Amino acid sequence: MSKGINMAALKNSTSNRPLDGICDFYNGKTLFITGCTGFMGKVLLEKLLRSCPGVAKIYLLIRPKKGQEAQERLQQLVCSPLFDTIRKERPMDLHKLLPIEGDITQPELNIGPSDRAVLERTVNVVFHSAATVKFDEKLKLSVTINMLGTQRLVELCKRMHQLEALVHVSTAYCNCDRYEVKETIYPPPIGPAQVVSLVEALDEDLVDSLTGELIGKRPNTYTFTKALAESWLKDNKGDLPLVVIRPSIVLSSINEPLKGWVDNWNGPTGIIAAAGKGLFRTMLCDPNKIADLVPVDMVINLMIVSAWRIAHSPSKEILVYNCCTGMRKPIKWKDFVHLCFKYSRKHPVMDVSFYPAGSVTSHRYVNNVRKYLLHWLPAYVVDTVVRIWGGKPILLRIQDKLDKAAVCLEYFATNEWRFDDENVRQLALTLSESDREEFCFDVAKIDWNNYLENYVLGIRRFIFKEDASTLPKARRQVSRLYWTYKITQVLSVLCIWHFLALRYAPLRRLWSNALRLLLHIARMLPFI
Template sequence: MEYPVGTEDTYESIERHYAGKSVFITGGTGFLGKVFVEKLLFSCTNLNKIFLLIREKNKSDATERIKQLLDLPMFDRVRKDRPENLEKIVALSGDVGLPNLGMREEDEQMLIEKVSHVFHFAANVKFNETLKVAMDTNVEGTRRVLNLCKRLKNIEVFVYVSTAYSNTDNQVLEEIVYPSPASIDEIYRILDKEVPNEDQVKRLICGRPNTYTFAKALAESLVNKEHGDVPTIIIRPSIVSASMCEPLMGWLDSWFGATALIATVAKGLNRILLSKTTNILDLIPVDYVSNLAVVAAAKCQRSKEVTVYNCCTSDANPLTIGELYRLITEDSVKHNFHEIICPTLLFTQSKWLLNIVTLIMQTIPAFIGDCWLRLMGKPPRFMKMQARIALICSTLQYFTSHSWQMKCQRTRDLFSSLSVSDRLEFPFDPTHIEWDKFIPIYCMGIRKFLLKES
């Protein structure tokens, strides 16, 4: 890969920018958050401290969860090459869903004195969450983090990680803050009066596909309106996918995003999709999102305006669903990953045809397969598998059946402004993704990290 000539002599490197500084991170135990923490530890070697807000989970406190986090294979290179940097992580017990983030007063005071960079990754990413819960975590949680930022003595930047699908009522998505889809106060007035049913929620979320994207749109508006003097950045990733290179090639730790869909297509268990081959599915490697967050914060200029970066591929380097399907099935056949001979995928824009083909090609064969397993004295599994596939498809149906053009020129300009060494260390220009190489990496990650195949 060739890069334009940088200006090393007059340029402050990303690593130098973070030297001696301390950062505060919410959502650091999530898929994207973990990759971000690892990148800071590995590439910003002179960073002072990383304060992670961690809530207790499964009877494990913040300290125990940090130990579990750092034992993951994705931190192998830090343990090997930068073991001293692991001591820079400070676990703070708390929760964005609680007043004052659920932190102890002494922990809050420590952040006020020491932190200069705040990264807010934490979110409830369940598409089918109730509107009240989505609002409290994704809107009020963001408000709580922003209020903390306003009290930090040395604040340089607040980075809010949103989603590119927060404004899907627009066909072309620019790197701007869009008007709020609704009044936050009005939404709360309605929620205080009653628990809305499914039809009422559909009306309240103003054409958004689910409560998650609606709450994210409201949170963007909140950040834009209430950030005050805090230099603020909004980063909008599209569908966050397996890592391209870092911390491990193809790294995955969950079935979120497009991962479950890709796996079921590769297995040959999903035979029809509500879409058309020319629709674009906007995938972005997780390390590209992480790198953009590191760099955008380092290059933030003090301004009253909120800077928006779309971390997407559909405009600069589009991948059609038809091409994605071809690459998935080629890889599946190559590695004998499929359970059905010659995995195929049909595309339709008709819901009734979708239901008929699903019944004939998936549900009935699954029922027959389970009957055969029972005759052989084995536990049935195919119908349960089809139920999961149906849930996956219904969750992603809106995103596969629509197509958007997500602009990312500001993101590309930021990358072009970097020195040669920083471009190599923090790649995030979407035009550098080669889909015929990345999709096999993605499929390998599913097999290796999620299904634990050798």
Template sequence: MTEIESMDKGQGRLPSIAEYYTGKTVFITGATGFIGKVLIEKLIRSCPNVGKIYMLMRPKRSQDIEQRLQELIKCAVFDKLRKELPDFGQKLFAVNGDITSPDLGISEEDAKMLQDEIQVVFHSAATIRFDEPLRIAVNMNVLAVRKMLKLCQQMKKLEVLVHVSTAYANCDRPFIEEMIYNPPVDPQKLIDALEWMDDEMLQKITPKLIGNKPNTYTYTKQLAEYLLTKEGQGLPIAVVRPSIVGASWKEPHPGWIDNYNGPSGLYVAAGKGILRSMKGDWRAVADIIPVDIPCNMIIATAWYTAVTKPSNILIYHCTSGSVNPFTWGEIEDVVMNFWKKVPLDSCFRRPNACMTYNGFLHDFYTFVSHMLPAYVADLGFCLLGKRPRMVKIYNRLHRSIGTLYYFTTHSWEWTYNNLDMLSSQLSPEDKKTFYFDPRGLHWPTYLENYCLGTKKYLLNEDLSGLPAAKAHLRKLRNIRYCFNTVVLVALWRVLIARSQFARNLWYLVMGLINKFVRFFRLTSTARH
């Protein structure tokens, strides 16, 4: 029993979160991911006395793990931390490994070190691609959990394992409770079947296997949760289920974002004038959660699990839709208005995206507003000796829209009993430091910061270029007016000049307009 635990039991209170993490040795998978970066930044900045933080990393793009570690330390997410604790990088250590390799690809020496030292484990590594082939999704989202459980069972000082799942692991249910549901198939049976199935056969039966699930991501996440209950018995485990993770709300910087996943890529596409139509239900609730909320919850969940040692695996929902709902239609209004006030540089067209639930209208808009301009633009690139790219961009955009369609046409309800209990255990100071209640989130302000974050952190655009961006939008508007004028004149020449009926209709309309103008002139003269 540690000194803090002895003191707390004697005084009848739990240690603060910062007190608990003092001197703790932490192991994180998925550290270079979106949640992983924010989790590390928050953990070090708010618990400055935390001990060593080991991160599972694999060599990537000709970089070894030490080079990737130094690249991670230089990331903009740590700018605030860098000012407060310039030597924070001394707490970070890379461990060579890969969740897809046997035993996580960790060497015997590193494995022994982890088994002897680690006290807190955060497992957030996973594939987040919705359209991932089932074999890869199982390998990364299910088998990786088994390997992590095996490693944790050998850790001599382990106090808690927090598994980061998803609120959509059971998205085939409209009402989701804080429990682990039985999957449609036992994970081991599926794993055994994958060993003898070839890829072609697996691809054909995947829709049957996943059933009412929209994709392999949600399907394998549910299998992973069930695996925790079967093979993680005796381990101090907690599960956090975030919904659609978006840009930060408050920390480390409002609107910080480092990827195009989820709504981020759609916001950029809409701002650039590339996205004109998206299929979805504008009345459906957009369950987006800022990244700093799940990170705070993960840290607090580990603290509570370690100091109270619950007898069961507790599930914590990290969603906004049930407590602070905001619809996709409302998001569309805020985002479009913002891009017209603060446009992106070098827009393809003026921002003017809309969401429609009608499949025919969406297909029509996709053909007229997406593919036709894309082919025309690529033809222009070819004539100028440049590489065509717009058709490729639109094909990628359409795949992204397709994977999100299920989530833009459904709404869910979640329970929060465990979350409310966790909140009640926090001191007033910890509630402020490790906030995870989305009720105080003002959506219009957050979304404007989100869009500004995509401009600043994803596209590296500076606000000093705003006058030029606005001038470019005016130029695009004038081009559109000229184009519309040419189209009207062409229609007049083709239809009106060659058809007696069309000419008579034209004269009737112009006559009515003339009468209205004369009427208002006479009325105005009489008043004077």
């Protein structure tokens, strides 16, 4: 898709006729959402209910899980703090949510015939955000969910008589094998049909052994299968009114409905949460590279607006939107890490193990030394003491999980990309002032200081479930740990210096003179 085609379509549509407001567009519409129980899906659901009150019905594809039926999982979902405003102000709107039992990994999405008939007859807008976001997922399962699941959804959408928009959520990193990523779909080195044939024909162990060769320059199966899904969509979308949203690294909400809301440990969040506990202090990362991070509510607003846009201006080409911050509001990894540690100390969690401090380095050897000294050694010592006292050691197990999470992030923290976002900018120009405010996706408005402070507070409140009333006690604890941390640093330096002084005569003389000077000052102090 060329940028010229996109821009021409946008200009022609705005000049020919005025567009309805976004809320007006959703009045009376029936929606279908996959991935509604995931992080982004929940925010999408809440935003649609709150800002588009005229929505008629929202069908939700929900897989039964752990003995819970779809209806039970839906009830659990809407009990989240995320839906507090809806429950208090418009509780009847929750009745618009209708669970459809199904499974993205199964043929026909495992949706029953009667439910399929309802969807085919009534749905106007589809949001497809169901995916496995595990970077280290096995290729077979990743293909099944991210690739085949998308194919099955498209087959269903082609039978929807009233469909006006299909929004597919991808990732900005599906093209991480190239430095500059435009808002277009690039062909993968291996065709989707070939990969599907291999995965279906071979057993899982053989697929695992071939994974590295298949994904090529991409770092994981997630980015690889997302690229495959985009390529398949380009060749098989037919006449579907399709848009693709590509967010970068999605973090907590910046504004809506709760500042700092986050409910999972994925991506940097788990690392920052562990750093706040004092359990994580070093990571392989290029401090001067741009960290392309984006608030979840801005991604959701872009999704809602993009559906409105494609419904008003159908296009034969797939419209792609890179939802990223690196071009318009960049922040470097060193600044992100510094601010997260700063606010983790200002708003500490309870039961911190060690004083929250640390840094990043682009040198693998230095990072490995730091890991052994600052992560593994303390964990081994503490677990040994706990085992001696008859307790259950857990720190080594925690460090193992953190180490795997850090390895998954290394590729993104040591590289940098230029994600073109011209389509996103042009889309914003088509909005009225009120819609631009209600459905804001202008990343240039992000204040990183304020946002990351709320991010850390959100981790404290929503991940660790700690009330604001516990902050004074937590701060006192961190203050004590601070002095312990400083005293330990001084003693460590003195021990190292003493060890060196014993081996080298010039250092030994310097060390002796320093000690004499300190003793002399100590004798003088009472008389000053």
